Every structure is written in structure tokens, then in C-alpha cells.
Amino acid sequence: MAKPTPLSGFPELLPEQRFVEQQVIDTLRTVFELHGFAGIETRAVEPMDQLLRKGDTSKEVYVLRRLQETDTAADSGLGLHFDLTVPFARFVLENAGKLEFPFRRYQVQKAWRGERPQDGRYREFTQADIDIVGKDELPFHHDIEVTRVMVDALSRLTDPAVLGLPPFRLQVNNRKLIQGFYAGLGAPDPAEVMRLVDKLDKLPAETVRGMLLEEAGLSPEQADRCLELATIRSTDDSFVDRVRALGVEDPLLEEGLTELAALLRGCASLTGDQVTIEADLSIARGLDYYTGTVFETRLEGSESLGSICSGGRYDALASDGRTTYPGVGISLGVSRVLVPLLNRGALVADRKVPSVVLVALTGEDTREESDAIATALRANGVPCEVAATAQKFGKQIRYAERRGIPYVWFTGDDGHQVKDIRTGEQVAADPATWTPPAADHRPRVVVATGSTTPPAKEQKQ
């Protein structure tokens, strides 16, 4: 077989990169569980009518066909899920009788989209979602809760002692606030105004202004106020006064202001240098079906990736006609954040293997003794491996070095000795009791200085 080449859009990681991803996923899981979120997985496939039920056929769904199906035009009626929200909504409806509400769940899984691959956008990618779902009702304090959970998670990811990811900036807005503002202003179609204002991150304000006049039927003065609203940003609740200063009054606007201010206050104690939250009144999440709080998140130094963690409040995640299940959730694009950083070498583990110790081998006839030492170390939770061949000790040390294994274990006339091959220090040790310093126990994530800022053109994966 000729050497295979990578498939564009389907990133794969080497062991020393996968370790970083695994560490991120473990950290997320720990935080989500500390907050009482239960982990679930849904199947990779959904019926096509489920995947397309929002009428949004622009999604690049992968449709499945069984190879043995003799009619080659016959699809199985199944497609790979393109996010974790559609399957979760279906899961909630299907199992509603067996779940306890409010139902807090996290889900870390792959999703697939057949779209054109580009930096941060892949055909196969890992998402980490948290959602809280209620039955018929879900009080607003859960919006604050879900935000606090994600801020807690992102804080640990940026903690240099844990992973050292670049800082995150969470941008929050509230649909009630902006829709109420547009309504109070007298806009004939507030939803259309929201759709157009959402284009501000791609188009110049002047162009959007023109569209507000032509497509949304606003007067020049109304359009200017909408654009003014979209410039308001604050990391505390001072945005409230700035909105009020625009002189628009509307009950829905009031509700949105109250909610957004409560959310910022509720998260204030958790933010810091590495994770900031700001009210950003330009955020609208376009076509998505949010009804209150909306989130986007930028990764510092990687703003070109767009939002890497988005979500919000939806009043009907799912409904079976009789019961409605409102929810609030956030989805973190694990691949979108990590793969570009891994590809450019900004993050990597300091070992290619989990082993802390290489147990040296003096000869094939004593392999059993070396195995026994390894077994003793493992009984204390120390990952280790026995040398593959009884080469000269110098070569066995090189073997450890190439894999990043920090310690080599020797047994000879002097009894047991363990050598830290980074320092050369060698000490007597007992395999029944020896453990490495905590910092050596697992591979460490190394952050390459300066490399979290992307080069002019990102390296292709």
C-alpha cells in the first residue's frame, strides 16, 4: 500500500497532541460534573427529517447508504449529526418520562459537516455542549448558572497550571433587549433589523445602515439608533444607562436589560485576567432560534476563527405538542480551538507515551524480573514500560529520551536505582513504594511561547 495522505477537513492528532485534547476534555468533564451535569452520548446518526426539520437544507449533511443496498440510489434515511443540539432535543423528547427536570447534561462528541474545510472549520470536529432543560418552564437563574459553568471551565483551560490556553472573551447579549429596542423604536419588522445588524461583524457599518433603510424600512434616524445600540459594550452593568440614554422605551427591552445586567453581576466573581465577560449589544446569533440570552466567545490571538463557544436561551428546545422543553446552553468548539493551536505547535505534551518510567532490561533471561518491577510500580499507579530489547544502557536511555520518559529504572548489584535522565541524578529506590513527583506523573502540556499568536497565514493541517 502506498503511503496514505491526510484527508482534508478530517484532522487527526499524534499521541503527544491527542494528550492535550484529552486533557482539555478531562478538564471540561471535571468542571461540568462538579456543577452537577450528567454526561450522555447520542448516536452519530439521526433520521434525515430530524436533521432538516428546521427547513435549513443549507447544512452540509452527510447522508448514509449501506454498501450492500442493491438500489444504489436508496439512502438509509439516516445522516450524520451536524451538531449536538438536534440529537439532544430528540433525546429529551424520546426519554422525557425517564429524565428528571431541570435536566443538566454535558455531551462531548464528534459532529460532521460536509462543508469546505478551512482553518478552524472541519468536516469532522469535536464539540462540548452543556445545556439545562426544563419541563414547561425554566427560570432565568439557569441562564446565569450555565454561563458560570462555562466561565469556570474556560478559566481552568487557561490556567497555566492546567493547560495554559490563550485568554477567552465571552460576549453576551439578550434578544429581548435588542428586539424590544427595535420594537420600541417603531421598526416595522424587528426580526429583520436583528438579522441585518448581525452582519456588522462582516460588513462596514455604512453598508448595514443602507440595508436597514432599504430592507428593513427604517428611517435614517431609526437606523442610526440601531447602529448606536450595537456599539455599546461593557464588562459591568453600566451598559444599562447607556441604552437608556438612547431614549427608547419598551417592556421587552426592560426585561432584556434586567436579565443581561443580572447575568453580568452573577458572573462577576468568576471572571479574571484570562476569562472576561462583556455585554456586547451587537451580538445577535443570526438565524438561530434563541429567545433571550445569547453568547459568543473569542479566543485571544485567534479572532479570525470567529466564535469558538456559542449558545443561548431557547424557549422551546423541543416540544411534543403537549409539553414544551425550554433550555439554555453553550457549545464549545473543542476542535476549532485546539486543532489550529496544535497544528502550529503552540501546545504539545512533553511525552509521546504515558510512561513515567522505562524499566531497563539487562537481558531477555531477566525480562520476568523487569516485568515484576513494572507490575510493582503500576500497583502504585505509576505508568511504566519495560525496555523492548536488552540494548546497552546508553541506548536504553536514548530510547526513553526519544519518547520523553523522564525516569529509567536499573537493577544490578547495587539493588534498585532510579535515574532522572533530565538531570542525571540517580538514587536507590524500592519499586514497591517509589512514586515520581506529582508534576511528573502525567505528561505535561507545554505552551510554546509566542506561538499562540498565529502566523500571517495559518499552517494547513
Add this chain to the structure above:
Amino acid sequence: MAKPTPLSGFPELLPEQRFVEQQVIDTLRTVFELHGFAGIETRAVEPMDQLLRKGDTSKEVYVLRRLQETDTAADSGLGLHFDLTVPFARFVLENAGKLEFPFRRYQVQKAWRGERPQDGRYREFTQADIDIVGKDELPFHHDIEVTRVMVDALSRLTDPAVLGLPPFRLQVNNRKLIQGFYAGLGAPDPAEVMRLVDKLDKLPAETVRGMLLEEAGLSPEQADRCLELATIRSTDDSFVDRVRALGVEDPLLEEGLTELAALLRGCASLTGDQVTIEADLSIARGLDYYTGTVFETRLEGSESLGSICSGGRYDALASDGRTTYPGVGISLGVSRVLVPLLNRGALVADRKVPSVVLVALTGEDTREESDAIATALRANGVPCEVAATAQKFGKQIRYAERRGIPYVWFTGDDGHQVKDIRTGEQVAADPATWTPPAADHRPRVVVATGSTTPPAKEQKQ
């Protein structure tokens, strides 16, 4: 939307079941890493020519097509992987220059096969694979190593303190042994004999005997000896003498006997009541491309599931024409073992949520105080949640009970109190320092007594 119904062959788990699966996967990962195996994941898709390159078109591969592809007959040329070996072989070739050999990897991922669903066989299922791959050569001691790793893993899965799965029986044979035996016996086509003897688990011995005469061209005496070889079983190396007593001589047979005896001796110290190993000379692994050691595994009480953990030695996992990569590996069918046990309620977690503590709420106006208590508990690694609404305390206790949360935290005039709602015991506690007993820290897997034996007809999932 009407209530969705499950898709046959695509099992999904409730939170209290998923916890059990997660615990199994965590345990496997811990053991694999203790033995120095690095975790990797491969993409879900492979080019169709890779998936079918063994010429085995009987595999029920799911082929992918992009929905937006205007030519509806045009496949993407990609299919979902049906195991983890084909993608791993491709991964090794693709990344050979960046990997260190011998390369030990574990991989826990889903695979897909469009075959007819039945108990223990699903269209989507999770596999846990370990393999050791060498460059050009891979000494036999790695066969022993990989077996020891899986025995270690299975032992922890059956440990009542960890998970309490039913006992496993690992059956080992060696292709060199049986092929050498058939050759030494003068069989015209030893491979054909092996293929037919492999049918012994499905057909009566008399039928197989007839096939050996007619299809493999054996004499009645040769056929009887082949069948006699297949009856030999032993949990120590006593099988060697019994094979020798059949009076066949062949250098390949000798090599096989030596290897298989070494493997049994090498694993003897690890086996116990819950995990047994036996040489079973009827095991051949049919059409698979093994060249030495072969494994199968039965789960006690669920023999009808067939082998739930199989593998062996292959002298060419992959080859690029110049370099060959021999390997030895085992694959555990996580879904095949767990889903039937979960479906019949034999295993379940004692909580539906990770929370150890429900922090009670006296009113919405003091939610911030309750949140602060929860934050303090989480800082000590205690998973917890704050009550969703300020109901009467009796109702909040019921809320905890329904989810299996063992402790409720009250704050009142007496200060902080934590109540074990299983015993009713209530004590004063400090949120900054309180932690639950270790046994309560995570949900526990509960084994329903008597229920690991399947009913006459297994429940459909």
C-alpha cells in the same frame, strides 16, 4: 414533533447507564496508560478502497454522500470505519516517520456496521483496542505483554470494588501450532483445514468431520486427529504433552507449542477467579489474517454473545512495500459486553446526576448565598447543585432522592448543616472543608444480584 422512537441497532444510554459505560472506559484507559499505551483517535471515515482492500465486500459498510452533492448517485468515496484496525493500520503508515516503535496505542471509539441488529450486535458500537506495532520486527514477548494488559484490564472490570462485571474467560491458541499440526499430518491444504475446524462452534463435530474429508481432502484418520486436537484445553502448559501424544511432528507446530506455553506461563500470575486464561486449541479466528497467537473471550452467563474480546498476532498490520509493520493486539467489544447487561438492568449507577450534595434554597433572594456554598464545595472537588426552586425542605429532599443525591445542605439560624438523606443523620459542617466519604464521591455501579444471567430470551433494546 411526535415522540421519537429508538433506532434499532443504535443503542443509547440514560445518564445512570452512561455513567457505567464511562466508568468502564475510564478503567480501561487507566490500565492501558499504566502499561505505557498512548491514546489516539482516528477519524470516523476512511476512503472506500481502504475499507474494502482486503477484498472483503461482505462488510456492511455505511457509505457517505454529501446532501448538497447534486449528482445523487455520487458517493463521497468515504465510508464509516467498521472496526479500529483498518484505520489504525492506515494511521501507522501515514505517520510512521513521526511515531516511535514499538508503538503501543489504545483507542476507544465507535464503529459502524449496517448489519442486521441482534443482541450484542449493533449498527453503532464502541470498541476498545490495544495494539503493539513494530517496525520490520516485533519479538514474541509483546504477545505476552498485550495479553497481560488485557487480563489486567478485565480483572479490574470484574472487581466488585470497581465495577463488578461478570467473569471473563480468555481462550488462546496459536496459528503456527494448528497449521504446523495440519501440515505435519500431511493435510494437502492446512489453511482450508483451519477454516473448517473453526466451524466447530457452530456445527456438530460429525458435520465438520464430513467436510474435512470432502472439502479438505483428509483421510478419516487425519480428520479424527484434527478433531482430537481441537478438543484439547488446559489452563496451564499441560496441553503441550497432550498435543505431543497425538504423534505429529513439524517445526512450525513446535514453534507454536513453545509460544503458546510461554504465553500461558507469562500470564499465570495475573489470572484469578474472575479472569481465567485457557489454551483452547479449537480457536482459529476464521478468515482473519492472524499469523501466530489468536484470542477469543467469553463473558460468563452471556456465552450466546460469542467472543467479546478478540485479537491476535499479524505479521503485517501494514506495509508500504519497503517497510513492514508487524503487530499484536486485542479488541474489547465495550457495547457488546455492556449494552445487554444495561438493558436488562444488571448494572446501573446509583445516581442520575454526578452531584453528591443538593444545596437547599430558602428563597430566591438567598440564591447567591446558596451558590457561594456550592462554589466552596466545588473548590474541594465536591460535585453539587443548588435546588432549582425554593420549595419546602421536604420537597427539596424528595428532589434529591429522585436523583439519588445522598446529601442535602441546609443553612439556617444554626449555621451550616449537612444531612445524609439515606440515614437521616444531620451534622454541622463547614462548606470550606467538608467532603463526603470516598465511597460517596462518585456515583456507584450497582450490580443487581442474579441479573447477570440473561433471561431465556434477551430483552430487545
